[in-house]
Amino acid sequence: MLFLAVFCGFLAENQREHIVEHKKEKEFILSICQDLKFDTTLLNYLTKWRQEQMTKTDSLLYYLNMQDPDKYGKFIYYYARPLTNRAVFYSNDRTIQQLKNAGNLRLIRHQDASDSIMEYDWQVRRNELTKDREETFILEYIETVKQLLDGNEFEKMMTPSSPRNWKWPSGNPHLLHKDKESIQKLINDLHFMKTINVLSIGWNKDMIDRALRLLILLKKEYHLQ
Amino acid sequence: MLFLAVFCGFFAENVRETYMEHHREKQFVLSVAEDLRDDIHDLDSLIKKREQRKVMIDSLFLLLNSPDPNVYGKDIYYYARVLTFKSIFVNNDRTIQELKNSGNFRLISKQQVSDTIMYYNQLVRIFELYYAREEVFTENYIAILSDYFDSRVFNEMANDSSFQNRPSGNPRLLNTESLHLQKLLMAIHFFKVINTAIIGRQKRLKSQAESLLQFIQKEYQLK
Numbered sequence: 001m002l003f004l005a006v007f008c009g010f011l012a013e014n015q016r017e018h019i020v021e022h023k024k025e026k027e028f029i030l031s032i033c034q035d036l037k038f039d040t041t042l043l044n045y046l047t048k049w050r051q052e053q054m055t056k057t058d059s060l061l062y063y064l065n066m067q068d069p070d071k072y073g074k075f076i077y078y079y080a081r082p083l084t085n086r087a088v089f090y091s092n093d094r095t096i097q098q099l100k101n102a103g104n105l106r107l108i109r110h111q112d113a114s115d116s117i118m119e120y121d122w123q124v125r126r127n128e129l130t131k132d133r134e135e136t137f138i139l140e141y142i143e144t145v146k147q148l149l150d151g152n153e154f155e156k157m158m159t160p161s162s163p164r165n166w167k168w169p170s171g172n173p174h175l176l177h178k179d180k181e182s183i184q185k186l187i188n189d190l191h192f193m194k195t196i197n198v199l200s201i202g203w204n205k206d207m208i209d210r211a212l213r214l215l216i217l218l219k220k221e222y223h224l225q
Numbered sequence: 226m227l228f229l230a231v232f233c234g235f236f237a238e239n240v241r242e243t244y245m246e247h248h249r250e251k252q253f254v255l256s257v258a259e260d261l262r263d264d265i266h267d268l269d270s271l272i273k274k275r276e277q278r279k280v281m282i283d284s285l286f287l288l289l290n291s292p293d294p295n296v297y298g299k300d301i302y303y304y305a306r307v308l309t310f311k312s313i314f315v316n317n318d319r320t321i322q323e324l325k326n327s328g329n330f331r332l333i334s335k336q337q338v339s340d341t342i343m344y345y346n347q348l349v350r351i352f353e354l355y356y357a358r359e360e361v362f363t364e365n366y367i368a369i370l371s372d373y374f375d376s377r378v379f380n381e382m383a384n385d386s387s388f389q390n391r392p393s394g395n396p397r398l399l400n401t402e403s404l405h406l407q408k409l410l411m412a413i414h415f416f417k418v419i420n421t422a423i424i425g426r427q428k429r430l431k432s433q434a435e436s437l438l439q440f441i442q443k444e445y446q447l448k
Binding site: 001004005008009012013015016020024027028031034035038084086088090092093094095097098099101102103104135139142143145146147149150151152154155158162163164176 | 227228230231232234235238239242286290324325326327328329330331336339340343344346347350351354357358361365404407408410411412413414415417418419421422425
């Protein structure tokens with residue numbers, strides 16, 4: 001009788017642990033779904049923002065490539081300044097960090113789901129390098145802008161509301177240097193910034209796609225609504 | 226009888242675990258609230274410091290743009306030197322790190338509370354970018370100071386380790402030629418923009434911390 005009691009206790013505890021682990025798994029999956037929704041919202045916003053930056057870059061390149069760019073100082077100053085702004089993607093890593101750091105990834109029983117979650121996380125981390133490189137390019141661009149444009153004009157273009165909104169300069173401010181070499185340096189910097197922006201837009205779209213596919217997979221595997 | 230005993234044991238263990246989890250949840254939430262109070266306090270004082278910095282940047286810009294900046298040498302030297310000091314926000318992330326690293330975020334049973342904590346955490350992470358860029362601007366600014374300022378004056382100012390005092394006399398700038406000053410003005414402009422951006426971010430973060438704190442207090446009936 002005693003052995004039977006101990007054995008039953010063992011079975012019951014085993015069963016209880018399974019139930020608790022399944023409950024935790026479901027909680028983590030629900031939490032990942034929520035994180036993915038946040039990520040897609042942010043990525044959509046950032047894609048739109050980057051497309052606007054792209055338009056500004058193209059406009060600036062257009063005026064810098066004119067026969068006499070100094071005639072278009074108003075446009076050059078207006079488009080050059082906001083290109084130093086940045087908006088970066090920070091993934092909502094609440095659940096993935098918990099799964100990785102606390103050894104909870106084993107709770108995700110569906111191998112497909114677990115693999116897809118880790119693939120998504122890998123893609124997010126892969127982007128860190130691009131983020132760093134973009135910052136380097138922008139800092140390089142800022143240094144070139146400092147040589148070519150007048151800080152006093154930028155001061156006048158500032159709006160009190162936000163450093164992200166810039167006014168049109170009054171009149172037609174001049175470039176500090178008009179030689180081809182200085183302007184070419186700025187064009188080169190812009191080219192690299194534009195390239196990394198195009199790459200980032202592509203990456204954002206790819207990540208939105210991945211997040212949505214992962215959401216569909218999780219909803220299917222775990223019968224979520 | 227035996228099955229009843231086993232079932233009761235099973236049931237009791239389940240209840241105990243649920244009770245423990247609720248207890249832990251409460252502890253975590255109390256700890257998050259404490260962290261938020263610290264953050265609000267820190268942000269409050271940092272915003273004030275940054276506003277003061279903004280005034281100094283504006284003053285320096287204005288004085289350098291005056292017809293003869295050397296008339297204001299004393300003030301220019303003072304502002305130019307203290308601008309290399311800046312205060313940064315270090316988030317009290319004790320609980321969020323614990324929640325993330327120990328897999329305990331799931332204990333926060335109220336989804337909206339958990340989401341709002343993460344949103345706050347996202348806002349904090351954005352500061353890394355701003356501070357990193359400000360640091361580069363500071364390094365570049367320091368690198369060009371020697372083109373305009375006499376290091377002996379700075380050295381004299383360093384006798385007071387807190388740099389509270391202006392230099393004695395009215396030291397002259399090494400270079401006041403307009404085109405050369407442009408480089409310094411541009412560096413100061415970028416300082417100003419990043420400082421304004423950080424103030425905006427800090428205000429937003431503080432307001433988010435306050436509403437998160439209120440929300441947590443309401444949801445968990447904390448005092």
